[in-house]
């Protein structure tokens with residue numbers, strides 16, 4: 001497991017500034033969510049951490065070692081996408097074994113890790129099925145353990161629940177959080193769903209226009225229901241800085257106060 005430190009990260013696509021001087025640390029074992037409206041730079045930040053995008057400037061370090069110039073395969077990360085990205089022509093077992101084969105893990109060790117992974121996500125009876133023979137939730141569980149089976153230092157999740165229905169999403173939130181705590185892996189999770197971020201994370205980092213607008217620890221007792229209740233008062237800041245209503249709630253690094261405050265414009269509320 002590792003600490004992720006991003007310092008003054010800038011990512012430009014031509015003239016477009018996707019990430020603008022972002023500095024962020026995810027401590028060893030911490031679950032950090034990047035939350036914000038569409039186009040604010042969440043996925044770009046994640047892709048920069050993964051090495052899928054070349055950064056324009058700044059540094060990304062794992063446990064203090066600058067990995068900004070490393071290839072993705074040298075970064076020791078596991079990644080899960082919204083679209084599952086499973087290999088359709090491989091069985092569940094084949095999907096789980098693929099990354100281990102690439103890393104030349106021995107047969108006995110590979111079998112041990114794949115069996116443990118199947119057990120972990122309760123998919124032992126589905127080991128020989130193909131992805132098309134699984135439900136969305138089952139496919140996402142395969143994608144999740146496929147990322148973990150290579151025993152990466154960092155887990156990156158890009159809106160992994162976006163394709164699931166509401167009930168399954170609730171179940172998967174708990175599932176992912178429990179799994180993350182059991183494995184103790186440093187996790188960066190991208191979402192535009194406030195309740196998802198609040199119920200799953202140790203820290204919620206709100207992004208807006210490529211920058212960090214708010215960073216707050218999770219309200220510990222927050223449940224899915226509590227988070228849902230607060231959704232009515234959800235409002236994205238139109239700029240960083242204190243609450244324009246002057247009540248002070250938004251200026252404090254506390255998710256609960258901030259989410260209750262109605263000072264921020266509702267016009268920018270994410271869908």
Ligand SMILES: Nc1ncnc2c1ncn2[C@@H]1O[C@H](COP(=O)(O)OP(=O)(O)OP(=O)(O)O)[C@@H](O)[C@H]1O
Nearest residue numbers: 013016017018037038039040041042043044045192
């Ligand atoms: N390959 C690319 N080429 C040009 N511009 C891009 C590219 N990828 C992202 N962008 C731009 O960078 C900005 C940030 O995009 P990004 O995908 O990181 O946002 P996001 O917060 O993850 O949004 P969403 O929630 O919709 O996925 C957007 O303005 C987007 O149009």
